[in-house]
Amino acid sequence: MVEDDASFRESVCAAMVAAPDMAIDAVAASVAEGMTLLNGDPADVLVVDLGLPDGSGIQLIREARQQWPQCEVIVATLFGDEDKVLSAIEAGASGYLLKDALPLSLVDEIRNVCAGGSPVSPMIARQLLRRLRSIPVVSNAGDADREPLSVREIQVLERMALGYTMAETAEHLGIAVTTVNTFVRRIYTKLGVCSKVEAIDAGYRRGLLHRN
Known part of the structure; x- marks a missing residue:
């Protein structure tokens, strides 16, 4: 430290x-x-x-x-x-x-x-989301070749985009925190990313998340 x-x-x-x-x-x-x-x-x-x-x-x-x-x-x-x-x-x-x-x-x-997560304070997550929303969406042909996310993985990704912690996501979805960690690792693999911010960005690019 x-x-x-x-x-x-x-x-x-x-x-x-x-x-x-x-x-x-x-x-x-x-x-x-x-x-x-x-x-x-x-x-x-x-x-x-x-x-x-x-x-x-x-x-x-x-x-x-x-x-x-x-x-x-x-x-x-x-x-x-x-x-x-x-x-x-x-x-x-x-x-x-x-x-x-x-x-x-x-x-x-x-x-x-x-466990493979990317902890970000909610205020920081929302700040990053505002920045991502201001970036024009650009199509990436390579995304079409990736394995699609499951319904549950999309739910976890949505909670990540809203700035919730893994514990809060687990409570909301009624699953264990270790299970959320597993979903997060699968999301990273399927989206070809290494961090929470990259996963959220990829989610918007692929239409898995929607800009309000």
């Missing part, structure tokens, strides 16, 4: 220590310290803030993608403006969460990203 806010960092670390299925490898409070951590053994997940005292966490995301290609990166930050969100995703972030989430919620989202 790379986070300069000591209070937030300690709260998250305490929640992770209490979780039976995860452990903290290392913590850092600056870009420089984070770069040093990347020289060590790769972690499964990197949680990084963007507003660090000596630079932007986006630098760390890019470097982590180079040195730890199998590591999932979750942004946890106060910044929700579009430029930072898009820059983080383009750099390789798998998730983007605002710090209004409780530490325990972050623990759940770490499980989410390890």
